[in-house]
Amino acid sequence: MTRCVRAMCMSLSLLLGCTRAPAGGDDTLRLPLINDPIFNPVIAPDIGSVMVNKVLFPGLVRPDEQLRPVPDLAVSWQAAADGMSWTFVLRPNVTWHDGAPFSARDVKFTFDQILDLASGSRLRSDFSAVDGVDIVDSLTVRFRLKAPFAPLLPLLGYNAGILPEHILKGRKLTDAVAFNRTTPVGTGPFRIERVVPGASVTLVRNASYFGAAPGVARMVFKVVPDINAQVAQLRAGELDLITIEPANLGSVEGVAGVRVLQVPVVQHWYVGFNASTPMFSSPIVRRALGFAVNRQAIAAGVLKGYADLPGGTIPVALRDFYDSAAAPVPYAPDSARRLLASAGWNPGPDGTLKNAKGEPFAFELLVDKGNPTREQSALAVQQDLGKIGVRATIRTMEFAALVRDRVLPATYAAVLIWWTTPPDPDQYAFYVTGQDNNHVKWSNRTADSLLSLGRATQDPIQRRAIYTAFQRLERDDPPVLVLFYPREIQAASTRLEGIPALGIRDALRHSERFRFARQDTIR
Amino acid sequence: MIRFLLRRLGHGLFVLFVVSTVTFAIMSAAPGGPSLLADPKLSVAERAAIESRLGIDQPVTVQYTRWLGRAVRGDLGASFLYQTSSLSTIGSRLPQTLLLAGTALLLTIGIGIPLGMSAAARPGSRLDRIVTSSSGIALAVPAFWLGMILILVFAVWARLLPAGGAVTEGVSLGLLDRLRHLILPALVLAAAGCAEVVRYTRSAALTTLALPFVQALRARGISPARVLWRHGLRHALVSVVSVIGLQLPRLVGGAAITETVFSWPGMGRLGVEAALGRDYPLVMAVTLVVSAGVVVASIMADLAQMLLDPRIRTA
Secondary structure: OHHHHHHHHHHHHHHHHHOOOOOOOOOEEEEEEOOOOOOOOOOOOOHHHHHHHHHHOOOOEEEOOOOOEEEOOEEEEEEOOOOOEEEEEEOOOOEOOOOOEOOHHHHHHHHHHHHOHHHOOOOOOOOOOEEEEEEEEOOEEEEEEOOOOOOHHHHHOOOOOOOOHHHHOOOOHHHOHHHHHOOOOOOOOEEEEEEEOOOEEEEEEOOOOOOOOOOOOEEEEEEOOOHHHHHHHHHOOOOOEEEEOHHHHHHHOOOOOEEEEEEEOOEEEEEEEOOOOHHHOOHHHHHHHHHHOOHHHHHHHOOOOOEEOOOOOOOOOOOOOOOOOOOOOOOOHHHHHHHHHHOOOEEOOOOOEEOOOOOEOEEEEEEEOOOHHHHHHHHHHHHHHHHOOOEEEEEEEOHHHHHHHHHOOOOOOEEEEEEEOOOOOOOHHHHOOOOOOOOOOOOOHHHHHHHHHHHHOOOHHHHHHHHHHHHHHHHHOOOOEEEEEEEEEEEEEOOEEOOOOOOHHHHHHHHHHOEEOOOOOOO | OHHHHHHHHHHHHHHHHHHHHHHHHHHHHOOOOOHHHOOOOOOHHHHHHHHHHHOOOOOHHHHHHHHHHHHHOOOOOEOOOOOOEHHHHHHHHHHHHHHHHHHHHHHHHHHHHHHHHHHHHOOOOHHHHHHHHHHHHHHHOOHHHHHHHHHHHHHHHOOOOOOOOOOOOOOOOHHHHHHHHHHHHHHHHHHHHHHHHHHHHHHHHHHHHOOHHHHHHHHOOOOHHHHHHHHHHHHHHHHHHHHHHHHHHHHHHOOHHHHHHOOOOOHHHHHHHHHHOOOHHHHHHHHHHHHHHHHHHHHHHHHHHHHHOHHHHHO
16 A cells, blocks of 8 residues: 555656646747637637637738738728729738738638628628729729728728638638638738647748748647636746736736736727616716716726726727817716706605606616626626615626627616727717617717718818717717726736737737747746 | 346437437527627627528427437537537547546546545544545535636646646647646546545445444454455445446536636536537537436446346346
């Protein structure tokens, strides 16, 4: 028995001792994914796929650190004077990962697929203004539009990676299982090397990449669905860059070998009130509720300061369009009470606001289950509203059920949710009367015309003026109660350099820039 | 024997049918629907196109009949999330689950039975008290907590073992690398089952050791060790084997938490992902495979009991 135990101990120490894990294969960048990706940017909207596809499949343009479109597969472009078409000159001598030449045919093929619902396209609504793409010559394409469409460039640099016609032609994109799951072919700085289902995707440097030579030899995307496990692996030196929630800050701050970065992202988190219900149809009520919530406390307490305070629905990350002249919406509970009284809501004996019919101001606030930032924000909103006599009951639901059963059919009173948008101020789909994505059922004729004009106006100065007017209008008639603009919190190995100052998804459009510090680690 | 096997297999098929029907019904009734549709940015037309592509625009009964018709021919459909066929999706994960579950089972048996027997040999001794109390702790501690603590201690602080994954990605380091990745998740997965086996073994052995035949053996001057490890063990094993049989489904299907904490690419996590994403074909396939595993495991546990106890054979 003892001999057996001793032998076991010896073999265990052998196992533990002889191979200390190399603290990162020197030239391998390791990032987490939360799910197995599908390697096709047109049909895969999930976060895991989006991240890998940004590396494998460049678009015609990509966003720089100011979120302005700069050349990627296209080198130059020109809008027609009437704004009804755009001509793109493509980069010459680009090859696909399999060696085939890239040309205008691939661009046309990709957009034919994007516009065809039967292909399984998830990008059609992004490009609903596009009528079609014509090949001018082998390195020139022309986008025909149904109406002038200013967000075209930002959208081309967002999720619209270009697909290889020579491989995918002639069948449904969703049926190309081998391509989508194991052998994708793109034009990006890294090409596929190995896929282990449920575990990892390994990319290797593309020697014939058209841009600057990639700074690392390999990129490994490890499937690590649990964020606490991601943090542990970062601290153990098994991941190099992760994005975290404010709740995780305590486990990475002050840890040797880890640094914390933050970048504003194009998101607005908000409480949406269903404006088709009598309780929330009045702009005065929505404005009053906006004054009643202490956003500063939420940003400081729940988001640990990793957020910007909001004016309207256009986030501060869109530097060219955010209305920086106006101060954030203030916390003014007294104004809130006054406004609500003017709208007919007066406190009853127990402090709860009641209308003329004696009905209490009480409603259900939906929030998705499992995300601490959103759950805690919902609690803060509930408490702040309670202070002025508005009774919100929080109901947590699984995200899918919340969206499909309540938000899409608009069978809710209030919901705490967020929009992640392309780097453009166009919010036509979300806030114009009757649009599919206008889940809050907001309707304001002036806003409708401003948002229509905004997406049709090319001139940046005029455009800025239009969106400033929209943001001013939102002060009087808020479509939603914007809580904050979050900043993405990135935790990275101190050895990692060249991280673009962008949200992780946009940063991956520049994956050739990542590199490791050259102070060779001890083996 | 053959008749027994055939009868049990028949029962098994019936169980699978019932399980599949119930699962399909519950899944279709669950709120939310496939996560592919849970994108607030989808337009009405896009949603309709996806629903018709996945075939979920049909009534549930039609969907189930279609599914059953194909399932009988061995086609469990393609996963909504992964696009690959459900069976091959499972096939790519099953070996990892078998490796993890098999190791955990070996640990459960290899640690649980000897410890339980040793504790029973001297009830009330220091060893017995340590074994009993530590098995209580192992039963009470949740797997995700134990997993995170082990990761903190062995991967983050001591940097002796990897924090997750089944191999070091991007580098091939061979068998040793695999073993190093296996240690922590296998320990966590084995912990609760091991504690259960310890307790069952201990109490079964205590009962056995009080039986007259043991007194008789002792009276004949047979050494206490031989009485315990040869005669006592065999007798106690009969009930312990059925407990081990009950561990198998938990090891295969219930490893989701351990697999998530250690980002182990196994089937338990796949099942959870499928359920959360309402990936109907994959949920059905995982349920069927796991249920089939349970059926087979319980048949095997019965067979093992027959081998150990001649009285059951004739029954």
